[in-house]
Amino acid sequence: MLPLQQRINTIEETICQACERVGRNRDEVTVIAVTKQVSEERTQNVLDQGIIHLGENRPEGLLAKQHEIPQGAVWHFIGNVQSRKVKEIIERIDYLHSLDRLSLAKEIQKRAVEPVDCFVQVNVSGEDSKSGLSPAETQSFIESLSGYDKIRVIGLMTMAPLTEDQDTIRKVFRELRELRDQLAAEKMQHAPVTKLSMGMSNDYSIAIEEGATHVRIGTALVGSESEGDE
Numbered sequence: 001m002l003p004l005q006q007r008i009n010t011i012e013e014t015i016c017q018a019c020e021r022v023g024r025n026r027d028e029v030t031v032i033a034v035t036k037q038v039s040e041e042r043t044q045n046v047l048d049q050g051i052i053h054l055g056e057n058r059p060e061g062l063l064a065k066q067h068e069i070p071q072g073a074v075w076h077f078i079g080n081v082q083s084r085k086v087k088e089i090i091e092r093i094d095y096l097h098s099l100d101r102l103s104l105a106k107e108i109q110k111r112a113v114e115p116v117d118c119f120v121q122v123n124v125s126g127e128d129s130k131s132g133l134s135p136a137e138t139q140s141f142i143e144s145l146s147g148y149d150k151i152r153v154i155g156l157m158t159m160a161p162l163t164e165d166q167d168t169i170r171k172v173f174r175e176l177r178e179l180r181d182q183l184a185a186e187k188m189q190h191a192p193v194t195k196l197s198m199g200m201s202n203d204y205s206i207a208i209e210e211g212a213t214h215v216r217i218g219t220a221l222v223g224s225e226s227e228g229d230e
């Protein structure tokens, strides 16, 4: 079996087991293959294996991949966006995972033709190195977007700290879920806030146990070019 196919099978099995442990349905979890570190060719191979959700974190990477893969993929932008780059990407993506400030929302409002499905990025762990709003300021930020008809806040996104400590990781994911539950209960028309984008190669299993609807998996799924397999 090809290494890529093997990795996908392993991930699929891990996801199913995580869902089973907490009584969730496998259909509730979308796998996004984060292809930021691999070639257009390898990205196409991922797509050919039936994984159609692709994640990129730089405008250049997104454009390069889309040039080679004009159709068949659903595009997720998962990286920090500079406001001046919004016009280059906003009509080319299906989901934005990194809405984290009002200036960015204003630029999207100005440039988007159709409403954009956005996740608001929350810095749950509070690390200086991470972007995102603090949990405490997230609700008022989302409320302030009610007049922005080009933005639909479909959920929240976070990144867990880089640590071996599973309890610390779990606590971060759990806190995002609780915040999501609280915001969803507000039933804001512009912000259903039902989705949770959390979990990467090292922690997607915990994220799914804690309610992730979108996992963003890079290295564990696509490998790295240096391995030399397909």
Ligand SMILES: *Cc1c(COP(=O)(O)O)cnc(C)c1O
Binding pocket: 034, 036, 057, 078, 079, 159, 200, 201, 202, 216, 217, 218, 219, 220
């Ligand atoms: C790179 C990246 C990922 C994937 O990371 P892996 O550890 O390779 O799975 C997920 N989310 C974001 C925001 C990223 O930048």
